[in-house]
Amino acid sequence: MLERSPRDEVGVAAPVALPAWRPMLVFLGVGVTMAGLIWLAVIALSPGGLSAVDLVLVVLFALTLPWYVIGVWNATIGLLIMRFARDPVAAVMPVAGRVRGDEPITASTAVLLCIRNEPPERVVRMLEPMMEGLAARGVGERFHVYVLSDTSEADIAAVEDARFAALAAAWRGRVALTYRRREENIGFKAGNIRDFCERWGKDHDFAIMLDADSMMTVDLVLKLVRIMQIDPRLGIVQSLVIGMPSASAFARIFQFGMRLSMRSYTIGSAWWQGDCGPYWGHNAIVRIAPLVAHCQLPVLAEGALVKGHVLSHDQIEAVLMRRAGYGVRVLAGEGSSFEQNPPTLVEFIRRDLRWCQGNMQYWHFLRMPGLPPVSRYQLAFAILMFLGSPAWIGLLLIGSTAVALAPTPADFMRWDAGIAILVLVLAMWFAPNIATVIDVLTRAKLRHLFGGGARFSASFMITIVFAVLVAPIMWASHTLFLAHLACGRTIDWSAQARHDHEVPWSLACRQFWPQTLIGLAPVLLLAVAAPSAIPYALLIAAGPFLSIPLAVVTAAPALGRALIALGLERLPEETLPPPELRALKLPAIEMSQSAS
Numbered sequence: 001m002l003e004r005s006p007r008d009e010v011g012v013a014a015p016v017a018l019p020a021w022r023p024m025l026v027f028l029g030v031g032v033t034m035a036g037l038i039w040l041a042v043i044a045l046s047p048g049g050l051s052a053v054d055l056v057l058v059v060l061f062a063l064t065l066p067w068y069v070i071g072v073w074n075a076t077i078g079l080l081i082m083r084f085a086r087d088p089v090a091a092v093m094p095v096a097g098r099v100r101g102d103e104p105i106t107a108s109t110a111v112l113l114c115i116r117n118e119p120p121e122r123v124v125r126m127l128e129p130m131m132e133g134l135a136a137r138g139v140g141e142r143f144h145v146y147v148l149s150d151t152s153e154a155d156i157a158a159v160e161d162a163r164f165a166a167l168a169a170a171w172r173g174r175v176a177l178t179y180r181r182r183e184e185n186i187g188f189k190a191g192n193i194r195d196f197c198e199r200w201g202k203d204h205d206f207a208i209m210l211d212a213d214s215m216m217t218v219d220l221v222l223k224l225v226r227i228m229q230i231d232p233r234l235g236i237v238q239s240l241v242i243g244m245p246s247a248s249a250f251a252r253i254f255q256f257g258m259r260l261s262m263r264s265y266t267i268g269s270a271w272w273q274g275d276c277g278p279y280w281g282h283n284a285i286v287r288i289a290p291l292v293a294h295c296q297l298p299v300l301a302e303g304a305l306v307k308g309h310v311l312s313h314d315q316i317e318a319v320l321m322r323r324a325g326y327g328v329r330v331l332a333g334e335g336s337s338f339e340q341n342p343p344t345l346v347e348f349i350r351r352d353l354r355w356c357q358g359n360m361q362y363w364h365f366l367r368m369p370g371l372p373p374v375s376r377y378q379l380a381f382a383i384l385m386f387l388g389s390p391a392w393i394g395l396l397l398i399g400s401t402a403v404a405l406a407p408t409p410a411d412f413m414r415w416d417a418g419i420a421i422l423v424l425v426l427a428m429w430f431a432p433n434i435a436t437v438i439d440v441l442t443r444a445k446l447r448h449l450f451g452g453g454a455r456f457s458a459s460f461m462i463t464i465v466f467a468v469l470v471a472p473i474m475w476a477s478h479t480l481f482l483a484h485l486a487c488g489r490t491i492d493w494s495a496q497a498r499h500d501h502e503v504p505w506s507l508a509c510r511q512f513w514p515q516t517l518i519g520l521a522p523v524l525l526l527a528v529a530a531p532s533a534i535p536y537a538l539l540i541a542a543g544p545f546l547s548i549p550l551a552v553v554t555a556a557p558a559l560g561r562a563l564i565a566l567g568l569e570r571l572p573e574e575t576l577p578p579p580e581l582r583a584l585k586l587p588a589i590e591m592s593q594s595a596s
Contacts, residue, residue: 235326312358
């Protein structure tokens with residue numbers, strides 16, 4: 001165990017207590033909402049009495065609900081705060097409202113950039129605007145950039161060594177830069193950061209965590225440092241990460257939807273989660289001393305669903321930090337913290353399955369002693385995020401079979417209660433998006449930044465169709481992967497393909513033929529036995545059934561260019577890009593500016 005630096009020895013009391021009634025109110029509301037929906041499902045399945053199959057369907061439906069019901073409550077709270085709070089960010093994180101912006105930077109901050117088999121030139125291009133901004137503000141000597149490489153490919157490693165040596169020499173005297181490569185990536189990213197802590201952690205107060213696809217504006221970096229200087233009880237402050245403008249059609253549509261949902265959802269959740277907030281492992285600031293002292297991750301032994309080093313380390317570190325008496329907060333402001341989203345459906349699923357595998361390790365930590373209830377909820381919710389997927393596929397396959405075997409669809413389900421459930425589920429599904437849409441459409445400046453009211457509304461409609469297709473593909477993919485995981489088959493934690501590229505039909509067929517069968521089977525069954533039920537089944541089945549052409553079409557460069565030319569799926573950063581993004585000369589920004 002390392003000794004903490006004297007500068008980090010602070011008399012840390014427990015974080016400011018979250019009013020107990022807030023999480024209690026939300027959990028009560030979630031419980032009552034779920035109970036009402038389950039009761040409605042029982043009524044819908046009541047014709048002829050409840051059979052064993054009906055009960056199975058009710059249980060599966062109940063398993064799908066937490067994600068959506070919690071989303072409704074977060075979105076509702078978030079919308080109220082966005083509409084009525086003078087400063088929504090400060091309303092859910094009061095210390096942020098105490099930052100004037102002229103406080104001297106007295107702490108020493110390490111900027112940690114973790115990479116593995118990434119093109120070095122692209123990494124440098126992402127990093128330099130931040131370094132230039134720090135130097136321009138006259139605070140470069142208070143920051144030290146560490147490029148922490150776990151690269152395993154010799155040719156990339158050789159280029160890294162030369163390129164970062166040149167970068168360090170070019171910035172010497174303005175912003176210090178250290179490059180280090182490990183021969184073995186023991187512990188993956190968490191092990192990479194642990195190695196930094198053991199070597200250099202005592203030299204710094206805070207660490208800004210970045211991934212290879214991360215970018216943060218200098219204003220945000222300095223604000224995070226000032227927040228940590230003001231409140232020594234904070235252990236982690238997570239920024240609200242949004243998608244970087246992309247020319248990929250898939251990424252554009254996906255991150256437009258995420259941009260809408262994340263704002264209301266994050267503000268709402270921050271209001272009741274308080275100091276037990278989320279940590280996503282990047283685009284955040286961490287207090288190094290308690291990270292070293294209290295956030296050591298175990299190596300999971302035999303008996304764990306996924307043994308070995310902890311893969312999704314971030315949320316475990318967050319709950320350990322909170323257990324140690326330090327707050328974990330989210331700064332819910334937009335437009336300053338970015339990441340690159342996967343450019344294709346294939347890459348998106350690869351990333352998602354990595355998260356799924358990592359989150360399944362959280363079973364081991366659910367009974368960890370000393371966790372506040374909200375921290376324990378964070379772990380359980382991360383598991384349920386993926387366990388709901390097999391429940392949705394079970395509803396599709398078992399429900400379609402039950403309808404096919406019933407004398408008529410009416411003998412299986414009451415149409416009135418069934419339609420009510422359908423409408424309510426769709427409303428819950430898009431509640432976070434709808435909340436932000438309301439806020440944007442009622443603010444002239446926001447409407448302009450998103451491309452205008454008409455284009456914004458059209459983009460939202462495209463996003464709805466996209467989500468209805470892609471989400472069931474993810475449910476099918478999670479289900480197949482969890483079945484493999486239960487049999488002991490895991491996947492490698494490998495580098496992502498971040499550049500825009502096409503998806504060949506051959507690759508799409510190899511990747512998505514199982515999902516296609518999952519979507520096709522119930523449709524064929526209903527076509528024979530109960531054709532009138534096909535439109536309802538397609539709400540889940542259409543995505544998997546169309547997954548192959550959807551993967552190919554959404555990766556086509558021409559579609560991405562067309563969306564940009566029409567001003568669709570536009571982000572505010574394409575209309576008014578911050579200097580750090582403008583310096584990257586992103587094709588999406590340049591094409592959007594030309595089309596305006």
